[in-house]
Amino acid sequence: MDFSKDELRRQLRDLDAEHREVMPKWRDSVMRLLVDDKETSTEAKADVLLGGFNRRRFMRLSGLAAVGGAVLAACGSDNKKSAGGAASETSATTATTAAAGGNKTDQTIARTAASLEIFAVAVYDKAIMNAAALKISDPIAKAAVLFKSQHDEHAKAFNAAAVQLGGQPYNEPNPTAAKAFEAQIAALKTEQDVLKFAFALEQIAAQTYQGVGMKLSTPMLRQTAMTVGGVEARHMAILGHFIQPPMAVPEKAFQPIEKAVDSTFYV
Amino acid sequence: MEISERELRAMVAGIDDQHRAAMDTFGEDSRALIFETGPSRRKFLAGLGLGSAALVIGSAAMPVGRLVPRAWSQTTPSDGDIATFAASVEYAAVAAYQAAAKSGKIKNKAILDAATAFAGQHQQHGDAFKAAGTNPNVAANKGVLDMVTPQLTAAKTENDVVALAYGLENAAAATYIFALGVLANEKAYNAVASVMPVEAQHAVALGLVLGKPLDEKGFLPSFETKDGALDPAKFPAA
Numbered sequence: 001m002d003f004s005k006d007e008l009r010r011q012l013r014d015l016d017a018e019h020r021e022v023m024p025k026w027r028d029s030v031m032r033l034l035v036d037d038k039e040t041s042t043e044a045k046a047d048v049l050l051g052g053f054n055r056r057r058f059m060r061l062s063g064l065a066a067v068g069g070a071v072l073a074a075c076g077s078d079n080k081k082s083a084g085g086a087a088s089e090t091s092a093t094t095a096t097t098a099a100a101g102g103n104k105t106d107q108t109i110a111r112t113a114a115s116l117e118i119f120a121v122a123v124y125d126k127a128i129m130n131a132a133a134l135k136i137s138d139p140i141a142k143a144a145v146l147f148k149s150q151h152d153e154h155a156k157a158f159n160a161a162a163v164q165l166g167g168q169p170y171n172e173p174n175p176t177a178a179k180a181f182e183a184q185i186a187a188l189k190t191e192q193d194v195l196k197f198a199f200a201l202e203q204i205a206a207q208t209y210q211g212v213g214m215k216l217s218t219p220m221l222r223q224t225a226m227t228v229g230g231v232e233a234r235h236m237a238i239l240g241h242f243i244q245p246p247m248a249v250p251e252k253a254f255q256p257i258e259k260a261v262d263s264t265f266y267v
Numbered sequence: 268m269e270i271s272e273r274e275l276r277a278m279v280a281g282i283d284d285q286h287r288a289a290m291d292t293f294g295e296d297s298r299a300l301i302f303e304t305g306p307s308r309r310k311f312l313a314g315l316g317l318g319s320a321a322l323v324i325g326s327a328a329m330p331v332g333r334l335v336p337r338a339w340s341q342t343t344p345s346d347g348d349i350a351t352f353a354a355s356v357e358y359a360a361v362a363a364y365q366a367a368a369k370s371g372k373i374k375n376k377a378i379l380d381a382a383t384a385f386a387g388q389h390q391q392h393g394d395a396f397k398a399a400g401t402n403p404n405v406a407a408n409k410g411v412l413d414m415v416t417p418q419l420t421a422a423k424t425e426n427d428v429v430a431l432a433y434g435l436e437n438a439a440a441a442t443y444i445f446a447l448g449v450l451a452n453e454k455a456y457n458a459v460a461s462v463m464p465v466e467a468q469h470a471v472a473l474g475l476v477l478g479k480p481l482d483e484k485g486f487l488p489s490f491e492t493k494d495g496a497l498d499p500a501k502f503p504a505a
Contacts (some may be wrong), residue, residue: 236489
């Protein structure tokens with residue numbers, strides 16, 4: 001081997017820098033088109049992204065896939081499989097995924113959000129499974145079932161976002177939360193205990209999604225987080241209604257973020 | 268490694284060429300995607316991004332798109348412009364709650380207390396948005412009041428009034444979800460993101476008064492939506 005490794009690294013670094021500069025814009029555009037735009041037909045969206053195999057589009061897709069692979073390889077990504085396989089893949093999915101892998105913080109927040117949602121699913125599931133012992137009434141049990149299913153939807157959505165952003169899904173309850181709340185969960189004895197704990201959990205989630213907003217790289221991602229954060233706030237209001245004495249929700253004109261989880265909860 | 272320096276250089280150059288070919292049109296394509304098919308900042312105010320969604324407050328449903336200065340549809344509004352619009356919506360909510368309280372149609376003291384509390388919170392929201400906005404003299408949104416006032420006058424029962432407020436709160440929450448997709452400034456984000464969950468909770472509290480089942484669409488959705496968002500293009504801030 002007689003080529004200059006330094007020169008190669010420089011070239012790859014230049015490519016990487018250019019890639020990283022444009023990828024947030026690309027990701028935002030794709031998310032706006034695929035998720036947010038209700039006016040354009042599916043066929044038209046497909047045409048924008050795939051558009052038949054004319055040279056320009058083919059070059060765009062295969063170029064992005066190849067560059068994505070090169071960047072991952074150059075960066076020594078943990079995602080060995082993606083790094084190794086990307087160079088030979090030219091599908092639109094690969095192109096989009098590889099292209100979207102620019103922001104590690106976005107990925108981490110999406111994965112962490114998924115893990116918190118899965119933790120909430122586990123908490124509600126435990127309450128539902130132990131409804132008789134905890135003397136949980138039928139209306140509360142029905143609410144718990146609905147909330148659990150919605151948290152499950154949230155987890156799936158955040159994991160889908162993590163993958164779309166070029167990361168890996170996270171399919172376990174948040175380990176830091178599980179450890180931090182283990183004793184409290186074990187101490188739940190009554191319906192009111194469960195309601196108060198669930199309220200606190202929803203409050204943490206609602207404030208977390210608000211609090212991470214400016215850590216996310218695009219308005220579209222902030223909006224996505226808050227479509228879930230708003231629902232957690234609705235959960236709080238319903239739980240507060242059942243708590244005795246009923247809690248005044250919302251208590252303040254502006255939702256604070258003092259109970260949002262910090263980076264020690266990141267996965 | 269079983270490739271020569273020349274082969275490697277050729278590969279890197281090829282990748283670079285492909286990358287540059289893709290990037291040559293990237294700006295143009297992104298603009299097309301963002302400004303021609305997505306809910307861009309311009310479209311937020313031009314009313315185009317909301318499609319055929321209808322604003323439903325109480326029994327009135329109107330095509331969204333009657334809330335912002337006409338000039339905004341010709342220019343790209345700032346975060347401050349959006350904050351001013353939000354302030355006008357909040358002040359309209361204050362006026363609506365005050366009118367409801369004075370109407371004598373709310374008999375239940377707990378509901379009256381809630382209406383008073385919610386009006387106070389909307390006042391704080393309006394003041395915060397006004398401070399972040401571009402018009403220090405922003406007033407209650409006339410388009411919203413024009414829609415709400417006749418319905419309030421026509422309301423026969425306490426539940427009719429509560430239903431009107433419920434629709435207004437959900438519309439406000441949807442509006443802020445929409446705004447979050449375009450705001451870039453941290454201050455504007457913090458204001459809107461801290462207000463949106465509060466409006467959603469107002470809606471839940473009012474929905475519980477109305478006896479809404481948890482699984483009713485709009486009462487407890489799996490995800491907050493922009494459906495029914497107040498379109499600044501059709502409800503211009505004064």
